[in-house]
Amino acid sequence: MSTSNTVSFEGVLCPLVTPFAGDSVDETALTELVERLVDADMNGFVPAGTTGEFASLTSEEYRVVLETTVAAADGMPVMAGTAATTVPGTLGRIETAADIGADAALVVLPYFHSANDPAGNEAFLSAVADDAALPVYLYNIPACTGQEIPPATVESVGRHDNVRGLKDSSGDFNYFLDVATRAPDDFQLYQGFDSHVVPGMLMGAEGGINALSNVIPEVFVAARDAVAMGDVERARAVGAKRIAPLFQQCVTHGFAPATKAALESRGWLETAAVRPPLVELDEQTKEEIEMSVDHALAID
Known part of the structure; x- marks a missing residue:
């Protein structure tokens, strides 16, 4: 299937946290966060991804998160996380996202059962792309799937009419450069490792899909904007001095727990609650994160 969706993704897309109130998704808090980020000039949103704790959501909660995001985004591009371990499961999530009004789907390799041959990964991704109701972006996150999407597979699957790009959260910049060299000219690359977003854009990435864009x-x-204006010195300073130190907190303590703690420190979430198996951070760690947030905001 080749979809006719022509929504343009570019710049900084926010992989939204999923706020919780007790045992439920806090739709009001999610709406307020999206609206705040729209005002901050985000380029789009990615709900129900890793930072959004998609694996801890019920099917109904998944739909609620997407519906709330699309409504609050008010026409801004939405790339829905659609991770599942089977082709039908992934296609079902993409169908749900399409029905709700999302503009694209973010697709991971099956987790738990890793492919015993790279051909298996290509077969999975190609089967999804063939029948997906939305344009597909690949999501390379080997820490969660057990293996990377091999660059050769990205090169091959990237020629599919319905595959538009890739988010790389490997933290391996050599992988990113290899994919950038192999990918088709119109293939969009996004850096998912926050401390790599500036070097990634300087090396040709379309932008970033970064957890801390929720917070700062x-x-x-x-x-x-510094990259777009060719101000390399300023872009490097922003990345090294403002993004990288806070991002280390995410690497150390986990993306959803650290990001939610940082949002709580800004007063943008009432609670930093996460769902098991994730654990909310202790008060001392929250204080350290708050200091890092203040540091990132104080430097210009």
């Missing part, structure tokens, strides 16, 4: 959107917008 103005900093990511500053990085995006």
